[in-house]
Amino acid sequence: MTAKAPVAAWYVKGDDPALVGEEVRRLTRELSSGDATAVEDLSGEELDVAAIVDACRTPPFLAERRVVVAREIGRFRTEALEPLIEWLADPLPTTALVLTSGGGQVSQRLLGALRKVGHVVDATVGTGKARGQWLASQLQRAQVRLDPPAARLVGEHLGEDVGRLTNLLESLAAAYGDGARVGTEELGPFLGQAGGVAPWELTDAIDRGDTEGALTQLHRMVEAGERHPLVVMSTLHRHYANMLRLDGTGVADERGAAKVLGMAPFPAKKSLGQARRLGFAGVSRAIELLAKADLDLRGATACPEILVMEVLVARLSRLGSGRRR
Numbered sequence: 001m002t003a004k005a006p007v008a009a010w011y012v013k014g015d016d017p018a019l020v021g022e023e024v025r026r027l028t029r030e031l032s033s034g035d036a037t038a039v040e041d042l043s044g045e046e047l048d049v050a051a052i053v054d055a056c057r058t059p060p061f062l063a064e065r066r067v068v069v070a071r072e073i074g075r076f077r078t079e080a081l082e083p084l085i086e087w088l089a090d091p092l093p094t095t096a097l098v099l100t101s102g103g104g105q106v107s108q109r110l111l112g113a114l115r116k117v118g119h120v121v122d123a124t125v126g127t128g129k130a131r132g133q134w135l136a137s138q139l140q141r142a143q144v145r146l147d148p149p150a151a152r153l154v155g156e157h158l159g160e161d162v163g164r165l166t167n168l169l170e171s172l173a174a175a176y177g178d179g180a181r182v183g184t185e186e187l188g189p190f191l192g193q194a195g196g197v198a199p200w201e202l203t204d205a206i207d208r209g210d211t212e213g214a215l216t217q218l219h220r221m222v223e224a225g226e227r228h229p230l231v232v233m234s235t236l237h238r239h240y241a242n243m244l245r246l247d248g249t250g251v252a253d254e255r256g257a258a259k260v261l262g263m264a265p266f267p268a269k270k271s272l273g274q275a276r277r278l279g280f281a282g283v284s285r286a287i288e289l290l291a292k293a294d295l296d297l298r299g300a301t302a303c304p305e306i307l308v309m310e311v312l313v314a315r316l317s318r319l320g321s322g323r324r325r
């Protein structure tokens with residue numbers, strides 16, 4: 001029986017450079033069996049395809065396999081990548097090539113050639129349930145053991161900034177030792193600034209009438225998430241505009257709402273439910289508040305932008321809580 005050829009190449013993709021980098025570190029450790037001398041990491045503005053191919057064609061020295069890492073492969077056009085595509089058609093069995101996303105749109109011809117002899121690794125965390133599963137898997141592999149309250153706190157505190165998780169876990173292991181059990185009290189000093197949050201964290205808090213929670217999410221979006229107030233304003237306008245679009249349609253369920261709004265059933269269900277709670281008068285009042293705040297952000301008032309947004313979010317959340325009573 002002919003022995004199966006070893007996997008020759010990997011492409012690591014993702015929208016968070018920190019997570020892509022962490023996956024590359026994990027992959028190179030595994031491929032090199034922890035031998036750093038077997039890894040050639042190619043990066044920098046002056047990197048060219050010829051250097052990548054030359055590294056791939058070079059046999060390993062004092063190691064079973066040579067690991068070649070080339071970052072931000074999207075910087076190269078398909079024409080320039082032809083020598084690398086040719087190498088992938090007949091790869092050296094003693095070379096493991098790791099490419100990463102970034103730098104621009106990655107050549108589909110390159111990815112097609114890579115898939116024939118390798119794997120595509122997605123380092124994207126995802127949202128909702130997928131994010132929770134990813135976080136749980138990372139904590140399970142960690143050198144320390146977080147108790148359930150501490151694990152929940154990490155997820156809430158990091159928000160969208162999950163790229164900080166690896167450094168956080170490494171710091172905890174350095175402080176408390178491998179295998180240590182970490183609770184919220186031990187975790188607290190290492191958390192740092194709260195991370196950014198997704199837009200629906202803000203709109204959900206507003207819809208609940210949770211003024212304090214909504215203001216907290218607003219600051220996390222603007223400060224840690226680095227979203228400009230006008231970007232947050234756009235999120236809020238779209239949220240209430242969807243409710244306004246449902247008014248008078250006679251839509252009775254989430255499927256009908258999803259069809260009218262052109263979105264997935266779950267967010268459409270939330271828009272429909274909140275539109276019913278506020279009623280036409282409540283939604284109209286929200287649109288008026290948004291219009292005034294938009295003018296204020298564009299110079300109608302001398303108030304700081306964050307103050308304008310705080311007032312708006314507080315009024316919208318009170319509007320929601322008032323309709324519940």
